[in-house]
Amino acid sequence: WxxxxxxxxxxxxxxxxxxxxxxxxxxxxxxxxxxxxxxxxxxxxxxxxxxxxxxxxxxxxxxxxxxxxxxxxxxxxxxxxxxxxxxxxxxxxxxxxxxxxxxxxxxxxxxxxxxxAAAPAEAPPAPSSAGGGGVIIIDKNDKIAPAITNFALTAKSADSLTFSWETDEPATSFIEYGLSNSYGETVGSWASNTKHQITVKNLTPASVYQARALSSDGSGNVGKSENLAAATAETGEESAIEEETRPETAETEDPAELVQRASARLAELLNQFSGQLSLNMVGDLVSLQYTTLSQLANLLPAPLLSGEPRVETSANSVVIYWSTNKETNSQVALAPETRYAPTTKEPYQMVVGSANTFVLDHEVRIFNLEPDTNYHYQIRSAPRVGQAAVSRDFIFRTRLSALEITSFFPQIIDQQTVTVKWVTNKEADSAITFAPYRGNELAVNESKTLKDNNLSVIHELTINELKEGVKYDLELISQDEAGNVAREIIARFATSEDDLPPQISRIQADATIFVDQQSRIQTIISWQTNEPATTKVYYQTGVTAGDLEEMESTESRPEYVKDHVALITKFKPGLVYSFRVESMDSGGNVSLSNVHTFMTPKQKESIFQLIMRILENTFGWLKR
The missing domain is CATH 2.60.40.10 (Immunoglobulins)
Structure with a gap:
């Protein structure tokens, strides 16, 4: 020893x-x-x-x-x-x-x-009405994976790639992709088809991605295509996606006449009364020169930031927290190290956060980052009136691409049988440990494990020895060749019909402004559910009652997840939107949130707009 x-x-x-x-x-x-x-x-x-x-x-x-x-x-x-x-x-x-x-x-x-031994011949069972989508007919003797043909890139934009392929039998549709042949990301659909099309979104412009198609049949056999290299378009390159989401250019106006009447008068008032202004003295003013307005706003002290922000990183996202001594909005300017330009007027690539919600404690979530990458960022907190607080430049590094279970759900076959499906971002084995509850306590000593040692990103295991009416904890486990382990738990699962919808919480909306010639705006709406469920957002301009028949919606994402992220690029700048989020579990139970409102960031204001807004916020006389 x-x-x-x-x-x-x-x-x-x-x-x-x-x-x-x-x-x-x-x-x-x-x-x-x-x-x-x-x-x-x-x-x-x-x-x-x-x-x-x-x-x-x-x-x-x-x-x-x-x-x-x-x-x-x-x-x-x-x-x-x-x-x-x-x-x-x-x-x-x-x-x-x-x-x-x-x-x-x-x-x-x-x-x-x-x-x-073989089972005795018997009549086929009637379909089950249990929650989870009905009966799956599995040919247990099928050992041949679907054959994938005609794998090709069929469309692209600056931030997306669309792939299509065919299979010789009905099968699922998944794409593994990444900046190298190691891939690291998986996206797709569990629906079975022979003709497949998947769009990979939220990519980096002018970048070459490696991709391959994967399709699994009803027996769990997985077919894989050859690797295909595909490049996203340049930012601003004409495409349906870019054309549809490009914000309109704000109209400009000549401020000369307004400036001539007001600049001298207001400058005289500022010098004479040194900030002690009477409403009667400014009530007859309708505008003023932009630089003079800036001087007025600068009389108010900037908010105080709480020191270095707290940062929580993963391989593909970050959450940044900070506090201010007065209510301000919450924005983060961000750029990967390769695109950080400290000598330019705007050194960052994008600005993420809420420009119209004013709080003391701030939280900004940023998604779709590259793993193992340095990012420069800056905190920007602006009050309703006055100077914005701007931090120095900070740096964080995203984590190495860890093994993750990105989508999972149980599909009930009958009262004794459930098929559990999940997806990982890297090839790994498949295991499920399940244990029953006895007297409301988890009987760990009765736990059992099923394991498939084959490595894949598409996982499927069937448990056929459950007891009707008994609740179980199902733990999904995948381990890759390097020994990294990913786990997810489906708590208190039972094969009886599921009649409880998912519980929706932590709804949040954040906008991203890309600092380029188009000043593109995209909005990320995120939320969480207590069980794996789909992702869909209904939205409409203005403050509305949330009638679904009058609202537009995103496509329902078929992946079953607990952390939901919806990316919307159709919102126009400077408008209020009402939205509701929807999640449906594998049993078909649907949850719909209450109506939430969100205002997208404005484009650069004209002088007249800036005049009226600051005067209204500062003096209040325009409202009376």
Whole structure:
């Protein structure tokens, strides 16, 4: 038994006490392995010399290629029995595994065989009305993946790429993509078709992306295309998307006549009364020169920022928090290090946040960032009237592209069976651990694990031994070749009909202004649900009652997620919009939020508009 270095902290003639003692135990001794075949199952038993968990690795290949696993992580005893379910008739090859406390693992050196019997012929069951989308008919003998043909790029814009392909059988539609052949992102649809089209959005202009198509059939076999390199268009390059979302150019007006009448008078007032102005003295003014208005606003002190902001990063997003001593709006200027231009008038690429909501505690969420990348940012907090507070330049770095479960949902087949599907951003294996609730307590000692050792970004496992009316915690687990692990939990799941809609919370709207010739504006509306659900936003100009028949909407995103992000590029600048968010779970239960309002950032104001707004905010006489 190997020992790590020990550190003595207390000793006498009779004893020595050590700290930081690390000891690695050998795996348990496995013996008496046996198997009994049953109808579409086999039961494997063995013993260990110490308490240990119990797993069976099995395959219809004698070398255990494409193997799966079933078992339990509970350290329940030394006599082990694992019932391997969901088999088809035929010979299976298997070996057993047991891990003791403190990590010692033993894998049986012998690969053995066992025969599962065929189920007796019976009439097909009636379709289930349980929540989750009905019955899935699975051909368990299908081992051939869909053949993908005609994979091609069919459309592009500055921030999106559209791919299409065909399959020789109905299959799902997914695209793996990234700036390298490692990809790192996955997007698509679980709907089965033979003709497929997926649009990848929120990309960087004038950038080359690597992509491949993936399609899985009803048996979980995954087909993959060859890699395809595709480049997004330059910013401003003509396309349907860019043309549709480009904001209108504000009209300009000649301020000469207004300036001539007002500038001298207001400058005289400012110098004479040094900020102690009477409403009677300015009531007859209708405008003033822009520079003079700036001097008036500058008489008010700028808000105070709370020091260095707090930053929470992931591989593709960041949340930035800060506080001010007075109510201000919440905006962050941002640019990746390669596009940060400190010597220019506007050194940042975009400005993100809310320009029209005034708070003391600020939170701005920024999405669609590149992993493992340095970003420069600046806090900008402007009050309703007066100078804006502007921070110095800060830097954060996004995390390495971690393994993530990006979409997941359960699909009920019958009262004993559920198929759980999920997507990861990198290739990884598939496992589900499930445990029942007994007396409102989770029975961890009754937990069982199903595992598929094949690596994929599309995952699908079926549990067919659930009890009607019993609630379970289902834990989805994927591990990549580097040992990174991603987990998601579906809590208190039951195969009985789901009649509870998702709970919607933390609705937030933020605008992004891209600092380029078009001054493009895009709005991100985000929210959370307590269970995986779809993503859709209804919206309309003005403050409205939220009648869905009168509102436009985004396309419903079919991915089932808990964190929802909707990107809208159709909003026009300087307008108030009403919106409602909608999420539907896999059982078809729909939640619709109350009406929220949001004002998009304005384009640069004309002098007259600026005059009227500042006078109204400062003196208030225009409202009377």
């Amino acid at each position: 190997p020992l790590w270095p020990l550190s003595a902290v207390l000793e006498s003639d009779n004893y020595v006490i050590f700290e930081n003692v690390h000891h690695e135990f050998d795996g348990p001794v496995i013996s008496a392995v046996a198997c009994g075949g049953g109808v579409e199952k086999m039961t494997v038993s063995w013993t260990t010399d110490v308490l240990a968990d119990a797993f069976v690795e099995y395959s219809q290949d004698s070398g255990l290629a494409n193997s799966k696993e079933q078992g339990t992580s509970a350290l329940a005893g030394t006599n082990h029995s694992v019932e391997v379910n969901g088999l088809t008739a035929g010979t299976y090859y298997y070996r057993v595994k047991s891990r003791r406390v403190n990590g010692g693992l033993s894998i049986d050196s012998s690969i053995r065989s066992c025969v599962a």
